[in-house]
Amino acid sequence: QVQLVESGGGLVQAGGSLRLSCAASGSRFRINAMGWYRQAPGNQRELVASITSGGNTNYVDSVKGRFTISRDNAKNTVYLQMNSLKPEDTAVYYCNAEVIIYYSLSAGTVRSWGQGTQVTVSS
Numbered sequence: 001q002v003q004l005v006e007s008g009g010g011l012v013q014a015g016g017s018l019r020l021s022c023a024a025s026g027s028r029f030r031i032n033a034m035g036w037y038r039q040a041p042g043n044q045r046e047l048v049a050s051i052t053s054g055g056n057t058n059y060v061d062s063v064k065g066r067f068t069i070s071r072d073n074a075k076n077t078v079y080l081q082m083n084s085l086k087p088e089d090t091a092v093y094y095c096n097a098e099v100i101i102y103y104s105l106s107a108g109t110v111r112s113w114g115q116g117t118q119v120t121v122s123s
Contacts (some may be wrong), residue, residue: 001028002099002112009093009117016121017083022095022114024076032098032109034071038091038119045094051079063089072093085121092116 008020024031035050049059049069057069068081078095095114100107 002097002101002110004030004095004097004112004114006093006095006114006117007117011120011122012085014085014087014123016122017081018085018119019053020080020082020093020095020117020119022078022096024050024099024112026099026101028102030032030102031073031076031099032100034069034095036069036078036080037094037096038089039090039094039116043091048093051078058083085119087121087123089119090121091119103106 003025004022006020006022008018010018012018033050033052036048038047038048039045048059048063049067049073051057052070066084071078094116097110097112099110101110
């Protein structure tokens, strides 16, 4: 069992910055890709940014140039630095990870989700 715990959300004025963190904990696991999703009221959950274990990144067009995803593999932690925030960035942000879990004689891959952290950008 692997748990993802997010932190860093909050209320900020337009143009401000926030940094989200997501730490994975558990035993006998390894993390492949990690990502941040967001869901605003009435909208579907969308992928905001992702990063592979090798550090390759991908962003949704609406955040390119403003958000930066990074990870610390030694700490099993992924970050999302959000700059120049806009009211339309307001949403619950969720961390997601592709996790390989090692059992006694085998291994399996699961996708784990964090509990979500609220980001509110006021105009």
